[in-house]
Amino acid sequence: MSEPLFGLMMDYPLTVTQIMRHAERVYPDGEVVSVTADNPQHRCTYSDVFRRTRQLANVLKTLGATRGDRIATLAWNDYRHLELYYAIQCSGMVCHTINPRLFPEQVQYIVNHAEDQFIFVDKLIFPLVEKLAATFETVKGIVVMTDEANMPETAVDNVHCYETLLAGADEQFDWPELDEQEACALCYTSGTTGNPKGVLYSHRSTVLHALGANSAEGIGFKNRDTILPVVPMFHVNAWAVPYCALMVGSKLVFPGPKMGDGETLANLMNAESVTIALGVPTVWLGLLNHLQESGKTVESLERTVVGGSACPASIMDAFRTQYGVETIHAWGMTEMSPLGTINNPPRGFEAMSEADQAALRVKQGRPAFGVEMKIVDEDDKELPWDGKAFGRLKVRGPWICSAYYKRDDTDAHDADGWFDTGDVSTMDSHGIMQITDRAKDVIKSGGEWISSIDLENVAMSHPDIAEAAVIGVPHEKWAERPLLIVVNKPGKQLSAADVLSHFEGKIAKWWMPDDVQFVDELPHTATGKISKLHLRQQFADYKLPSSAA
């Protein structure tokens, strides 16, 4: 016959609506605890959340928002933001989460580029929106996520109160039938160069990503888990926590605006018996400092999932040995929904030596099922998975973006459908990936590559160094050589020689930084990463002593 035969299975689209329906039906008493600007401890159930979600869908309709509209949120992690996720997405609109820590001109660009119709904004972030309101070209209204008593005074037109709108809205809503390819969410990358680029997630990609992330070998939430997402809901959908948790009925604890505050996090963990928390390394450093200063413990906490940038081994070690908390590395990008790899302990981990375990923990881990990977050299030729060869990391899969929203000027996608992550990595024979650098941060010394990240990790293992960064600076002979930039811990005053002697025996000789410069602080991006771009600008006039260039 030689003709395809088609299966006889139900035509059932993968939609966020399906997650909502499952969560409300199977886990009506799932718990949601939030810190908000107007309530330090708000408690409700999934059932409450979805009743209000239906009210919110009616509000959106009444405001005049329709299918396909982009609706912006500028908000911290709390139950109202969760309601917005579901009301917007299940209405067939696009939940456009915006990072309030971006520069105002970036927020302005993003709102206008996305053609947002409405903006939902936290009371604490309202001043930013108020200032920019006149520059928004498509915005028809602004809703402040608070109650009437807490509404800010403003001269801006069309500003509404979230709770007042909800109070008048019907609790019934007929959710539309959606095509699984329809867009549900939009998130702009906080690129360090050029304008931010938008990634437009579909219902299908969102559900598949959540299924992948919820695999036992992924992040793998269970019903018994209590989850503290310290990764913000404005950043790549909080790593899918708002979907994954609801799929299995976990308890959610939202820190609201208190995300960077180690004390609040520790108190929330203990008060709510948090079992798993997710966030960037900076957050865990803050928590660790608070625990060490206060003498508190976090008994219920089993795991933290760390992504965004590589977690220093010292932080992982301290959590494991002093607090009994496993730190699991994960790696991904806005363009990847975000999950790419996760470093769960593999088969045979317990039998490894301490040193091998430690070496493995700092890697980014194995690709989740659903993510295909390859590493390539500068001619796009595939490199072996031997743990040594490192090249540009390319990815492919159902939850990876195929293009940026309304942009055709990027070359991130190749003709065979692979996306270039911009990261440089190794892959070993067990499928374990380790980032060696960002392609643009790697130091090209005499035709060979030096990993800035590897050098930074060595520097960070020095007990007196608070933060460190390595950039490539021009060199007449080698084209580029590494410069190490260091922030001393309070009260410490290292010399360049002290620092460099710490590198001896830990790296290849030719990787040794050519100089060390000390600064009071390093520049950071809106998502808390060190901004190499700004650092390079800062050291634009710097000349290496080893080079006449």
Add this chain to the structure above:
Amino acid sequence: MSEPLFGLMMDYPLTVTQIMRHAERVYPDGEVVSVTADNPQHRCTYSDVFRRTRQLANVLKTLGATRGDRIATLAWNDYRHLELYYAIQCSGMVCHTINPRLFPEQVQYIVNHAEDQFIFVDKLIFPLVEKLAATFETVKGIVVMTDEANMPETAVDNVHCYETLLAGADEQFDWPELDEQEACALCYTSGTTGNPKGVLYSHRSTVLHALGANSAEGIGFKNRDTILPVVPMFHVNAWAVPYCALMVGSKLVFPGPKMGDGETLANLMNAESVTIALGVPTVWLGLLNHLQESGKTVESLERTVVGGSACPASIMDAFRTQYGVETIHAWGMTEMSPLGTINNPPRGFEAMSEADQAALRVKQGRPAFGVEMKIVDEDDKELPWDGKAFGRLKVRGPWICSAYYKRDDTDAHDADGWFDTGDVSTMDSHGIMQITDRAKDVIKSGGEWISSIDLENVAMSHPDIAEAAVIGVPHEKWAERPLLIVVNKPGKQLSAADVLSHFEGKIAKWWMPDDVQFVDELPHTATGKISKLHLRQQFADYKLPSSAA
């Protein structure tokens, strides 16, 4: 605008090929251990399996099999059956697994109805195929899954040797690009009435089901797991084990033809450090008996997942208290790929009383994300989820069949797209489902329903009863009344009064069986369940003492 906006995510189809590619790339040294007819301990890696899978794909091509063809397997669980799954499915053909325990005339019907082009058969099952060969209308060749030395003599034409075919085949193969809606597998239900009905799985449904099953809140395999699937690969794809395990690189231990043998299972568990095993209750009863007789333990075993029929509480208790093994109930059907619900301990389980834990363990559990459920009364009106109301259980979702293969004479699907499971169940407010009966086994007494399963469970809790079944028999006043049929444990001889006194206080008075009959054994179906159909035939002439009817 009011127009749908589509996401910008990669168009990446969900196919079994994707599972194969991931497994081979990320987990090349994943282990596969098999008992086969010609080798009691065959060991290989995923890498070996997929090299041979490519050879097998070339063999299929050379034999003349083409896209869309149904290729039958009649085989036990081993590495060759695994190779067949992937070679057939990733070639765009349909892997039609057939239960060798069916009646020969059923096998004949199924092969001809499916229009199978080739049959791959275990050496031990070859005699069955040989006997039926002349009745197969579409079969062009039969491949015996063994090596040249072990080939049976036969007068049947076109019989090939698996290993001989493979030995000559190229190790490279260009897998075709598949549409995710294409069929990959076919399995006929072993219905107790009428001809078996075929369920035609798609690549999409298979991948989604495997993702759902591999959720941490589903069956949830991890890379560190060693899995013993005692559920046969001819029965609903061995509950997706051949997909789920390979997605995460677990070690697989296949018992081959030794599935019903408690001693082999115990030895395999101990020799290979099995952490999780899956099968029907009969299997675990056999294992338990062997452990108790031999004094062996199963130290590495953490969990068994039990489905197919309800597992008696006594078996669960023995495994938990004597061997430290948790038994997790799961429920599903051939029509559901099969996973419907799973009874993982929910939030707060540890804090429950012993009695509440025990009561919860025997339930079927919460629906996996991806499965929508409702219970309805005889007028198809939805019943509440209160743990009390029981009605016909209907399901909907992306891995549930929409029709039977080449059959339009069933009324299992309603106009709104729900599939009627034929089971009767309750749902409680925590989304936990409990089967109360098969719709056709429920006893309709005076307009009310009595659950045959509930009565059987009470009977099975009697220490001297080996097996028990309840059927409804005609009654002049009540329409039907329950008859209890009992098999005594060896050396025991209970009276009807002994048995009925055991029911007192455990059930509503009007549920009390009207009579007890003793038999030497109960009839079973090909999948090991009690055949109520045959039991009803056996007791067709029986009259209740309480009825003049």
